[in-house]
Structures are given as structure tokens and as C-alpha cells.
Amino acid sequence: MNGRRDASGSSQSVEDFLKAVYNLQGERDRVSTNALADALNISAPAVTDMAQRLVDEGTVDYLKYRGVRLTDKGERVALQMLRRHRLIETYLVQDLGYQLHEIHDEAEALEHSVSDRFVEAIARKLGEPSYDPHGDPIPNLDGIMQERSLQPLTALKLHSPARIRRFIMDDPAMLQNTQERGLVMGATLEVVERDPFDGPVTVCLGAKSTQTIGYKMASSILVEYIDRMC
Amino acid sequence: MNGRRDASGSSQSVEDFLKAVYNLQGERDRVSTNALADALNISAPAVTDMAQRLVDEGTVDYLKYRGVRLTDKGERVALQMLRRHRLIETYLVQDLGYQLHEIHDEAEALEHSVSDRFVEAIARKLGEPSYDPHGDPIPNLDGIMQERSLQPLTALKLHSPARIRRFIMDDPAMLQNTQERGLVMGATLEVVERDPFDGPVTVCLGAKSTQTIGYKMASSILVEYIDRMC
């Protein structure tokens, strides 16, 4: 028995496995067992083990020594998990007052036990959002995501107004730091200075404040150009 | 690994086990293996198995052939689960538009994966409620519940106005039926007729409608006397 009351019948381990494959699988290449072992924090044999079991379930395509790839069925499950995860994250922020850096772990746990009924209830309540609080696109029921073309802060032209649209960072501490510095979703800014050789970027946030941001963080903040700061 | 991010570290099975012991344990008596096997839908040996494991964790006091009893620690866990369960149920109704008969299963799954942070967030949002949508009391953080003295519909004096305060029924179908018939939480009514020998009870719900209710259902609906119908 497992926690889910809906279709799939997958266990938490299986769902996490499929998610990990999805995340590591770029275009059409296979994912190595070691990469999965790292991502899932389990041993390599455990990955082989799971891969072989999932072949029977038809969610994964596995070739000895060549790695793992999702089947269409597996990809559907992964995208469903992604939808769950991102909707739950959105919900935690919107309705329960969670901070951006707190939501990942909570969603990670909830996504496995929540029913479809629940997920669709919060989706409706949130107004069927297309993006989660990190700015990551939320797959719709058919697994389709609305991709955008955004620029990292490090690639922004000087003195061109832009709006923060996405945070690509997993570290909760870094995430928290961005928020505390006023680098929040939707904030408008322009780059006033940029050091060469992957040095820091200095941005002006409205009239309010100026922040100098390390390269790593700056490249993890994506923005879109806007006409004027407001 | 299990789904919880908080303290306890209990698995879903363990938590369900402790809840079951709590539910079956009246005052100070022990709960029999078979009773637990029935309640949990597992075999008797599986219960013995679990009981022996939980002794090591200190949540349960188990004597061979004499049954199981919660320790103080075990009772704390059980009450914490009860709090979680009932707060989640309240939340599902209040904020997500669930119907009364839909909430039990969803809460049953969620209570195991949600964090304390989550539970307390919804408690705050709901205004620290003392009762869940069934009218069951919600333990506070110290495990204390506000008990009330309510009457079953079957014990009500004729023509005495009363208000529905609690539904003691597990069957979702019966629960759903009460709601459809207007026997909802807080509704005011009076008994206009009662058949002898555990026969049906006829109640008048305001001016709106009159319902004749079978004994079993009527005895599962608890009310409090009020001064006048309104």
C-alpha cells in the first residue's frame, strides 16, 4: 500500500525516480545510473534495481550499461508530478504565507500523498496559474508548459529596465537571500555595472536600493526586458 | 526514509497503528491484537510484529497475550495525529470546497506527509478552530480537547428546539445523505415524532422541510438544546 488514492499507484520512491530521470534527461539522451544515484541520494545498485523494476511497469526504458530513459508513460507521470509539485508550491506561498525558500521540501512531501481532486482544487482556486513562485512553468493537465525566453541578470544590457521573472536556484539559503535583498518576483531593475570575468553585477532596484550581486546568484536570476521601470 | 520532515520520524504504518490503538483504547484497558488487526485491515501476526517493534520505540506498552496500550509518548503522537487529521479536514471544507463526505480519505493521506509548519499555518488561518466539520473536537498543541455534552437525535424531547452539532458516522454515503437532506452542521430542528422500538425519528427543519430519519442515522447525529429555532 502507498499513500496515494488516485490512479498511478506508484510509490514515493518510484515517483521520485521518474522525476529525477525527467530532470536529468536533456533531449533524447539516456541518464546514467550514477547520475541518478547522486540525484536521489541512493547507491548505484539501488538505481539499477529500480530501473529494472520500472521496465516492467512500462515507465522506463533501460539498457544495461547505457542508462535510463523515460517512456511516454513515464514522462506523463513525471510531468504530472511536476504539475503537482509546482501547484502545491504556488499554493503554499499564495494561501499559506510560506516564504519562497520554505516551499520546496514541503511540496516534495505533499506531492506524493495528495489526490488529483486536491491538486485540481487548488489549481482552480489559484486561477490555473502558468508559473510557480520560482517562475518555473507549471505543466497543464496535458503536460504542456508555457516556456518563456528570459535573460539571466548577467546577460542584461546596462541601463535597460527589466523585470525579475524566475529564480533558478535550489539552495534555500540563496533563495532566501535574494528575497531579503529585494530581488523578488516581479521586481523591476536595471544593471548599472557589471564586472568582467564572471564578477559581480550591480543592479538598481527602482529608487529604493542598489545591490551588488555575485555572479553565481546573478546568473540564476532570470528577467525579461520591459519598456520602463515602474 | 519516510514522508515526514518533522520530528517523530514515524512511518505511515506506525502512525496509523498508534491512531488505531488510541481509538480502540477506552479508559485504561489494553487493546487486543485482533481488534487492531480488524481496524487496520492487516493480519493479527502483523499487529504482534508492529507492537513488538513499537515497544522499542517507547510508544507502546505490550504484554504477550494481553494486548497493547499507549505509553504517554505514544498518546502524544496519537493526539498529534488527531489534531493534524481534524485540522486538515476542516481546511479541506473551509478553504477548498470539499464536501463533508469527501474529506476523511484525503486527510488520512495528508496527515502523514504534512509538516508541523503546515498544520500550524492552516490552524492559524482557520482561526484555531476547536471542532472539525464533523463536530469532532480538535486537540490543541497540548493534546487537550474541548468535550461537549450533546444529545443524539434519538434522545431528544419532542418539540424542543435543538441545533445539530456533531456527526458520528464513518460511512461517507450516510454522511452525504445527511447533508443532502438538510441535516447540516448548525441546522436547527425539533423532533415532531418518534417511533418506539428503535424506529425512525421525524424532525422538522425550520419551516423548510420535514425529514423522517432511520434510527441508526438519528442516533449518529448529535445536537444541543437551544432556546428557540431561528
Add this chain to the structure above:
DNA sequence: GTTCTGTGTTATGATACCCTAAACCTGCCG
């Protein structure tokens, strides 16, 4: 093409949970 080297797999084992079948208590009955 043969040989390394590191990546991946098999072998073996552990744990939590469960089951069925068989052996075992316990309390009641006479």
C-alpha cells in the same frame, strides 16, 4: 587490437511491512 580505468552490474544482505500456516496460551466449562 590489447589494456586500463572508471562506470555499471551482480551477489548478498538488511529492514520494514505484510501474509499464511502451525503451534501456543488463556480463560471458561464442566
Add this chain to the structure above:
DNA sequence: CGGCAGGTTTAGGGTATCATAACACAGAAC
């Protein structure tokens, strides 16, 4: 107080999910 019936436990298995240690393969280096 012996014995039976029914509730309990022990024995013996099974699956999913992990781990460690030992072995096997693949691709690069020569």
C-alpha cells in the same frame, strides 16, 4: 482440575527499498 475454543504468537515467506563488496563491461589510450 482437565480440556476445548478462540484469540495470539511463532515459523517461514514474500516484496519493495535500500546498502556494501566483488565482478564485468565499455571506451579511451596506446
